[in-house]
Amino acid sequence: MHLLEQLTRQAKIASRQLVHLSSDDKNKAIRHIGSVLWQQRKEILSANEKDLEASRKQGLTESKLDRLRLDEARIQGMITGLEQIAELQDPVGETIQTVTRPNGLQIEQVRVPFGVIGIIYESRPNVTVDAAGLTLKTGNAVILRGGKEAINTNIALVKALRDGLSQANVPEDAIQIIQQTERQTIEHLIRSKNDVDLIIPRGGAGLIQYVLEHSLVPVIETGVGNCHVYVDEDADLQMALDIAINAKVQRPSVCNAIESLLVHEKIASNFLAALIPVLKENGVTIRGCEQTKALFPDDEIETASHEDFDTEFLDLILAIKVVKDTAAAIEHIDRYGTKHSEAIITTNESTAKQFLTEVDAAAVYHNASTRFTDGFEFGFGAEIGISTQKLHARGPMGLIEMTSYKYLIHGDGQIRE
Amino acid sequence: MHLLEQLTRQAKIASRQLVHLSSDDKNKAIRHIGSVLWQQRKEILSANEKDLEASRKQGLTESKLDRLRLDEARIQGMITGLEQIAELQDPVGETIQTVTRPNGLQIEQVRVPFGVIGIIYESRPNVTVDAAGLTLKTGNAVILRGGKEAINTNIALVKALRDGLSQANVPEDAIQIIQQTERQTIEHLIRSKNDVDLIIPRGGAGLIQYVLEHSLVPVIETGVGNCHVYVDEDADLQMALDIAINAKVQRPSVCNAIESLLVHEKIASNFLAALIPVLKENGVTIRGCEQTKALFPDDEIETASHEDFDTEFLDLILAIKVVKDTAAAIEHIDRYGTKHSEAIITTNESTAKQFLTEVDAAAVYHNASTRFTDGFEFGFGAEIGISTQKLHARGPMGLIEMTSYKYLIHGDGQIRE
Structure with missing residues (x-):
């Protein structure tokens, strides 16, 4: 010594x-x-x-x-x-x-x-x-x-x-x-x-x-990122699809990739019907909540456990949860998130404001991929790490x-x- | 629990x-x-x-x-x-x-x-x-x-x-x-x-x-303050006297009061001859280094130990050390200080700059009392503590x-x- x-x-x-x-x-x-x-x-x-x-x-x-x-x-x-x-x-x-x-x-x-x-x-x-x-x-x-x-x-x-x-x-x-x-x-x-x-x-x-x-x-x-995208009932579903895929698939091994997707129950059926095939094409394993599984019984989706929602997979695995409203999405993020990067997809400004105000994370996104949390993407020209x-x-x-x-x-x- | x-x-x-x-x-x-x-x-x-x-x-x-x-x-x-x-x-x-x-x-x-x-x-x-x-x-x-x-x-x-x-x-x-x-x-x-x-x-x-x-x-x-005033060879000695007395005596129980005084050897004899009687009038117990004691053998000054220089007295006690130059003063502060408040008294701008640049403390003063380190005195209108x-x-x-x-x-x- x-x-x-x-x-x-x-x-x-x-x-x-x-x-x-x-x-x-x-x-x-x-x-x-x-x-x-x-x-x-x-x-x-x-x-x-x-x-x-x-x-x-x-x-x-x-x-x-x-x-x-x-x-x-x-x-x-x-x-x-x-x-x-x-x-x-x-x-x-x-x-x-x-x-x-x-x-x-x-x-x-x-x-x-x-x-x-x-x-x-x-x-x-x-x-x-x-x-x-x-x-x-x-x-x-x-x-x-x-x-x-x-x-x-x-x-x-x-x-x-x-x-x-x-x-x-x-x-x-x-x-x-x-x-x-x-x-x-x-x-x-x-x-x-x-x-x-x-x-x-x-x-x-x-x-x-x-x-x-x-x-x-x-x-x-620094660094541990259990990040979420929440797709609101008022989301532009094509935008939500592009962002969810980007945030999960573009580089799954990094901290600003998402681990879980939260979907408002009113659009869950429509949105997930479009999303799930694209996730599968990209080799993503899906772990769904009971409601997700019930919506797609033929897809033999694995069950998402408490541990799944709590895990930074850093891999092509996505946990999906259907939530009843924005408050429930925020509560889920509060329980499982690591205060890194969180996103809401919605066209409703007041819902966006609620999410941006209440979610306690370093970077909170409205209508963009969580993958931008990075010193270079933020224009700092350098990065020594991402503080959580x-x-x-x-x-x-x-x-x-x-x-x-x-x-x-x-x-x-x-x-x- | x-x-x-x-x-x-x-x-x-x-x-x-x-x-x-x-x-x-x-x-x-x-x-x-x-x-x-x-x-x-x-x-x-x-x-x-x-x-x-x-x-x-x-x-x-x-x-x-x-x-x-x-x-x-x-x-x-x-x-x-x-x-x-x-x-x-x-x-x-x-x-x-x-x-x-x-x-x-x-x-x-x-x-x-x-x-x-x-x-x-x-x-x-x-x-x-x-x-x-x-x-x-x-x-x-x-x-x-x-x-x-x-x-x-x-x-x-x-x-x-x-x-x-x-x-x-x-x-x-x-x-x-x-x-x-x-x-x-x-x-x-x-x-x-x-x-x-x-x-x-x-x-x-x-x-x-x-x-x-x-x-x-x-x-x-927060809060622990082992603070110093350093009186440089180019100090205005009356100003140095006023500041040293203020920093020690005005409210000795607070963290921004000084515990030790450092004096350049070239002016030590003059300056301390003026300072010591005023300290005594104010009821201050002096603990001096060997050089201080040698300068004033009749004053029966107590010996300052390593522990004295390391102590936040929060009381009417002052340790005094004669130093050979500004670098030695900075070294002493670096060894014993708690990164709270430090002051230099000098009319020499380049010596002041050296002290302000090299001393690693929250507040570094040139020609002022350390007692100003305070949210109200800084104009913040409030204070929850002083971070060190x-x-x-x-x-x-x-x-x-x-x-x-x-x-x-x-x-x-x-x-x-």
């Missing part, structure tokens, strides 16, 4: 130097890192080969192996990502507001980096480069704790990143990687309250729960959400009476 | 109704609560008498009894506080920004209540009314968990508050009090992740540490800091390609 203490301390020390960097310094370093990644691609790819081999032996599925795999094109993709980050506007140093008080005190609220951000994530190695670029852009030091499967790849990537930093005269300790993959290393990180200012866990529900249970450092919870909590950041987190603020107070001798 | 589960659930259900209230509805309810407090003052004062009696038997100090004591004037003060809250601008519903994307999606970021806020605090009963007023104003339900000493007073106050709500047609469950005073009730509250959206602990370091250790609900850490963390809110927390936001996305059938 001594090594880890040293590592968090070094990150903290580096973070103090980052506050002096100009936007230009940071952008140069981000671009330079890209060129070093390219120079060291052979080492990176050979480390990646080691990880792939070990994972094949462990019997990882082909889709997981694919997430882990790097090649020159994917490294080029990382470099392009860094270039895009360099292009973005730097929020650090921005004055949010200035107030002059009757006693002459000038109170300035200024955006500042958090300091040190710990990012705990699972297998995809592109997160390593992306997270390092975004934290550097916002003047934060980062401590990366990636998954076991990608450990050799991540170590090689971070070596290149740190080489890039020191060649650009930025302290290399601003990017740290925890090389040990035991769970205790996570515990150490999330309890290092003196040196770490923020923890962002990105991964499955189990990891996030573990971090919430044990962290002394403030956490931003309400403290600090909600929904897609861009650069601004990776900063804090402080008050600078300029006086000429004011004392309190 | 069953009762507590019911209580948090009821708060959550009430919070859903609060999102429909207009600013006008909320302000009327806040004012009406004030009049009910006045109607029920006899019951409140007699409950307070019970608490005072029990506390006297427990041997509470006179200053603690005074914090606990209510009379008609103090109830009137609570009512005035509510009236001031009613006058403030309501941040809920405000559109923070609206963006129209190339695909026509209109993305609106809107301020919303958190939902349910749990506030854990110690003895002063005015917090009960103040917190209830501020949470209602921001459309949040509140669960209050006050200290044992004030339990009868708090129950009587909350009865009046809830009567006021229901007479104003606001669900009375929007204000809840936990009547049991065992510590497990805190644990239940801070683990009720499904029903509680935010926890604000207000109290001593022990309470805050306990909450951070056990909470599953996001927490805003960097996530979500930093420094004095006003109404805006008691809100979250959500994204409302308006489409006309957009799907993701």
